[in-house]
Amino acid sequence: MAGEGIARSTSMTFSSQLRIPGPTPLPERVVRSMSRPMVDHRGPEFSAILAEITAGAKRVFKTSSDLLFLTSSGTGGLESAVANLVSPGDEVVVALCGNFGERFAALASAYGADVVRLEFEWGQPVDAEDLALVLEKHPKAKLLLLTHNETSTGLTNPLRELARVGRDAGRVVVVDGVSSISSIEIETDGWGIDVAVSGSQKGWMAPPGLALVSVSERAWEMQSRARAPRYYFDWKEAKTWADKGMTPFTTAVSVAFALQEGIRMLEEEGLAKVYERHARLARATQAGLQALGFKLFARDGFRSNTVTAALPPEGLNVEPFRKLLHDRYGVVIAGGQNKMAGKMVRVGHLGAVGEGDIVQVLWAMEQALEEMDIAPADGRGVAAVTSSLQGVPA
Numbered sequence: 001m002a003g004e005g006i007a008r009s010t011s012m013t014f015s016s017q018l019r020i021p022g023p024t025p026l027p028e029r030v031v032r033s034m035s036r037p038m039v040d041h042r043g044p045e046f047s048a049i050l051a052e053i054t055a056g057a058k059r060v061f062k063t064s065s066d067l068l069f070l071t072s073s074g075t076g077g078l079e080s081a082v083a084n085l086v087s088p089g090d091e092v093v094v095a096l097c098g099n100f101g102e103r104f105a106a107l108a109s110a111y112g113a114d115v116v117r118l119e120f121e122w123g124q125p126v127d128a129e130d131l132a133l134v135l136e137k138h139p140k141a142k143l144l145l146l147t148h149n150e151t152s153t154g155l156t157n158p159l160r161e162l163a164r165v166g167r168d169a170g171r172v173v174v175v176d177g178v179s180s181i182s183s184i185e186i187e188t189d190g191w192g193i194d195v196a197v198s199g200s201q202k203g204w205m206a207p208p209g210l211a212l213v214s215v216s217e218r219a220w221e222m223q224s225r226a227r228a229p230r231y232y233f234d235w236k237e238a239k240t241w242a243d244k245g246m247t248p249f250t251t252a253v254s255v256a257f258a259l260q261e262g263i264r265m266l267e268e269e270g271l272a273k274v275y276e277r278h279a280r281l282a283r284a285t286q287a288g289l290q291a292l293g294f295k296l297f298a299r300d301g302f303r304s305n306t307v308t309a310a311l312p313p314e315g316l317n318v319e320p321f322r323k324l325l326h327d328r329y330g331v332v333i334a335g336g337q338n339k340m341a342g343k344m345v346r347v348g349h350l351g352a353v354g355e356g357d358i359v360q361v362l363w364a365m366e367q368a369l370e371e372m373d374i375a376p377a378d379g380r381g382v383a384a385v386t387s388s389l390q391g392v393p394a
């Protein structure tokens with residue numbers, strides 16, 4: 001086939017292009033920030049870093065509430081919300097439309113909550129009117145769990161509306177913003193969100209290891225009465241120590257070095273520009289995938305700026321395709337989760353990702369499709385990406 005020569009010449013890969021929705025690529029500045037001696041996690045050097053990343057993260061979350069750093073992946077941050085806010089037997093409303101919403105519901109069940117599920121098909125957003133009805137039917141449910149960006153389906157829920165519905169109904173609103181905060185617009189205080197959770201390995205350009213959790217006054221009030229067991233993730237402990245410039249337990253110090261640099265980079269670029277870059281990369285990825293015969297999974301109008309999910313063209317086997325991309329082109333994309341395993345590709349474009357990275361991933365996909373005898377590599381994927389980036393209507 002025509003592309004064979006090109007493919008052979010790239011059989012040696014020099015670097016890995018991480019195009020999964022977390023962990024995300026680390027900028028060189030971030031990598032360097034971690035190449036330094038360890039410091040005392042209860043000493044003045046670490047206190048200064050904690051103060052800087054706390055202030056910076058609050059500006060990114062757009063909150064004046066407390067912001068806690070927990071040593072865990074994003075799920076630990078979500079678990080902390082459940083452990084601190086739920087009492088066994090409590091009714092909790094969970095609005096879900098994908099795998100991460102499922103995880104949130106499972107977490108609440110694990111802590112003894114009586115979970116009321118408001119469920120939508122994968123690829124569809126949570127509907128605000130339906131949410132209002134469910135809350136009306138369940139007045140005893142004081143807690144509402146929402147997912148902002150559903151990473152499993154490449155969909156961003158209309159969080160501003162959903163949070164307003166929750167707030168208007170007097171509920172404490174908890175948001176999984178792990179794959180959105182710092183990449184997609186969110187206003188924690190402005191939108192009435194009581195608890196928002198993110199993770200260092202997503203848009204923050206740092207390695208996995210720290211969960212970021214904001215806690216409003218209303219959430220603190222609920223926390224003081226909640227009776228689920230908690231120890232490692234006790235927010236009160238985290239807050240008591242944070243007020244002294246420390247963490248209750250040994251924290252992921254090196255990840256904090258990285259997060260400090262990542263937040264500096266976000267603020268140097270400017271949050272508005274960061275959001276706009278993610279939107280531009282998402283549009284280009286969508287255009288490229290469609291040109292290659294993939295079908296975008298999430299409903300139009302709700303597609304995520306941080307991850308694009310797509311169904312493969314007829315005849316394409318997703319797992320060998322991903323393996324070929326990895327082995328020959330050094331490009332790593334994600335597959336589907338849970339019931340979509342083996343049926344979907346997901347391309348992450350969050351954090352330290354630029355325009356050339358999107359050209360590269362679509363170029364590699366186009367080559368791989370030819371190699372797998374699905375379609376000739378005639379440049380249409382890359383052309384679609386380029387047109388999109390130049391703002392040329394498709």
Ligand SMILES: *Cc1c(COP(=O)(O)O)cnc(C)c1O
Nearest residue numbers: 073074075100149151178179199
């Ligand atoms: C990545 C992610 C998480 C957290 O996953 P961890 O592997 O625990 O960091 C939670 N929710 C969403 C929406 C995510 O994208």
